[in-house]
Amino acid sequence: MSAELRFQKALLLLDRGQGGRAEEILVGLAGLGTGGGSSVAVRAMVVLGDYLVECGRGEEARRWLERALAVPRCPGSGDPDGTQAGTEAPDGTGPPRAADAPIRPGAAERFGTPGAADAPDATDVAASVDEERRRAAELLVRLDRWRGPVLKLNQVVTWNRSTLLGGANLVGVTVAREHAPRRGRLDEEAAVAVMEAGGRPASVAVSFERADGFTDDEMAGVLERLGADYYEFTPVDPAKKQAFAHDLGRLARLSLPKIANGFFLEPDDVSLFDDTDALRRLTEAGVVLFQVEIAPDALTSASVRARLGALFAEFPVVVCLPPEVGLPAGLPSPRGYSLTLRPSDRDTTPYDYCNNVVPGSTAARVLRARARDREAPRSG
Known part of the structure; x- marks a missing residue:
C-alpha cells in the first residue's frame, strides 16, 4: 500500500474513533522523511500533533509539530515570508501565531486531499507542505494557550x-x-x-x-x-x-x-x-x-x-x-x-x-x- 493510501486510512480510522491504530500508522509515515518530493510525512506529523493535542499529550504533540515546522519552506509557494493565513514566520523571535478555529470537521475533511491517490506534481507538493506548516503553527498556538492549568x-x-x-x-x-x-x-x-x-x-x-x-x-x-x-x-x-x-x-x-x-x-x-x-x-x-x-x-x-x-x-x-x-x-x-x-x-x-x-x-x-x-x- 502506498504512503498516500496509508495516510488516508489513518484519517478514516481517526474519524471512526480508532485513534490507537491511526497513531501507529502516522508515526510510521512521519518517520519516512520529507525528501523525494512527498508531503505525506509532513502531513502525518501535523495530523499526529493534532490527535495528541486532543488526547492531552501536549509535549508529544509539540515535538511532532515542531518537526513539521522545521521542514524547509518550498520555493514558489507564494508565501515567501510566512505571513499567509494569519501566521508569522518562525524566525526565532517567537512562536508562529494564528487564530484558533472554533469548530473543526472530521480528520478526513480537515487533512484529506482530493484526488489523494494520484501522484501530485511539484507545485501541489509545495502548496501542500506549506499548508501543513500553517496548520502546525495554528496547533502550536492552541498548545501554548493551554500550557498552564x-x-x-x-x-x-x-x-x-x-x-x-x-x-x-x-x-x-x-x-x-x-x-x-x-x-x-x-x-x-x-x-x-x-x-x-x-x-x-x-x-x-x-x-x-x-x-x-x-x-x-x-x-x-x-x-x-x-x-x-x-x-x-x-x-x-x-x-x-x-x-x-x-x-x-x-x-x-x-x-x-x-x-x-x-x-x-x-x-x-x-x-x-x-x-x-x-x-x-x-x-x-x-x-x-x-x-x-x-x-x-x-x-x-x-x-x-x-x-x-x-x-x-x-x-x-x-x-x-x-x-x-x-x-x-x-x-x-x-x-x-x-x-x-x-x-x-x-x-x-x-x-x-x-x-x-x-x-x-x-x-x-x-x-x-x-x-x-x-x-x-x-x-x-
Missing part, C-alpha cells in the same frame, strides 16, 4: 466579572429548549447572544439539558452555530455495556474535542479507579478532559492518594474541590480545576450533579488564586 467555570449565563476577572480560560454553557438563566440554562438564541456580547474571553464547552432530549443532529447543529470549542456530556455507566458502546459510537461521530463530567470520588465510593479501561475508551472517542469532583474526606487515605496520583499521571483531569480545600502535597498536578456557579434558583440541580456550587464572587477569588500558576514554568 485549565481553569473551568461552569453554568455561565453571562460574561460577568466572575468570568473576566477570575481568569477562567474555559467556560461551560448549558443549552436547553427553554430559556431559564435562573437555573443556569440558556436557549440557543440567548447562548448566541452571550457569545457575541462577550467577545469570547475564553474557550467554550457546551452541554445540553438532559431532560430536553436533544438528538445527535440537533446537538451537532447547535454546537456548530455557537462555534463551540468543546462538547461536554455525562457518559453512560460503563457497566451498561451495550449502552456504553452505543455512546462511544455516537461520540466518535462528533468531531469536536469532548469533556466528560459526572465523575466523583467519595470516601465510600472509589469506583472511579476501577473504570480506567472505560476512561481509555472515552479518550479514544475524543474525550480530552475528565471532570472529577473530589470529596475532601476521600483524600485522608494514603492508598486513595496514591491511586489518584496515578489517575492524574495517565488522564487529563480537571478537579472540582470545595473552595477552601487544596490537593495534598506530593500528588502530580491535575490538568486543571473546575468550579460550578450557583444558579439564582437554588433548588436547581447542577448540570453535572456537582455538590460544590459557589457564588460568582467566590468563583472569581478561587480562579484568581489558581491562575497565579498559569505563567509558572512547567517542566518537561
Whole structure:
C-alpha cells in the first residue's frame, strides 16, 4: 500500500474513533522523511500533533509539530515570508501565531486531499507542505494557550466579572429548549447572544439539558452555530455495556474535542479507579478532559492518594474541590480545576450533579488564586 493510501486510512480510522491504530500508522509515515518530493510525512506529523493535542499529550504533540515546522519552506509557494493565513514566520523571535478555529470537521475533511491517490506534481507538493506548516503553527498556538492549568467555570449565563476577572480560560454553557438563566440554562438564541456580547474571553464547552432530549443532529447543529470549542456530556455507566458502546459510537461521530463530567470520588465510593479501561475508551472517542469532583474526606487515605496520583499521571483531569480545600502535597498536578456557579434558583440541580456550587464572587477569588500558576514554568 502506498504512503498516500496509508495516510488516508489513518484519517478514516481517526474519524471512526480508532485513534490507537491511526497513531501507529502516522508515526510510521512521519518517520519516512520529507525528501523525494512527498508531503505525506509532513502531513502525518501535523495530523499526529493534532490527535495528541486532543488526547492531552501536549509535549508529544509539540515535538511532532515542531518537526513539521522545521521542514524547509518550498520555493514558489507564494508565501515567501510566512505571513499567509494569519501566521508569522518562525524566525526565532517567537512562536508562529494564528487564530484558533472554533469548530473543526472530521480528520478526513480537515487533512484529506482530493484526488489523494494520484501522484501530485511539484507545485501541489509545495502548496501542500506549506499548508501543513500553517496548520502546525495554528496547533502550536492552541498548545501554548493551554500550557498552564485549565481553569473551568461552569453554568455561565453571562460574561460577568466572575468570568473576566477570575481568569477562567474555559467556560461551560448549558443549552436547553427553554430559556431559564435562573437555573443556569440558556436557549440557543440567548447562548448566541452571550457569545457575541462577550467577545469570547475564553474557550467554550457546551452541554445540553438532559431532560430536553436533544438528538445527535440537533446537538451537532447547535454546537456548530455557537462555534463551540468543546462538547461536554455525562457518559453512560460503563457497566451498561451495550449502552456504553452505543455512546462511544455516537461520540466518535462528533468531531469536536469532548469533556466528560459526572465523575466523583467519595470516601465510600472509589469506583472511579476501577473504570480506567472505560476512561481509555472515552479518550479514544475524543474525550480530552475528565471532570472529577473530589470529596475532601476521600483524600485522608494514603492508598486513595496514591491511586489518584496515578489517575492524574495517565488522564487529563480537571478537579472540582470545595473552595477552601487544596490537593495534598506530593500528588502530580491535575490538568486543571473546575468550579460550578450557583444558579439564582437554588433548588436547581447542577448540570453535572456537582455538590460544590459557589457564588460568582467566590468563583472569581478561587480562579484568581489558581491562575497565579498559569505563567509558572512547567517542566518537561
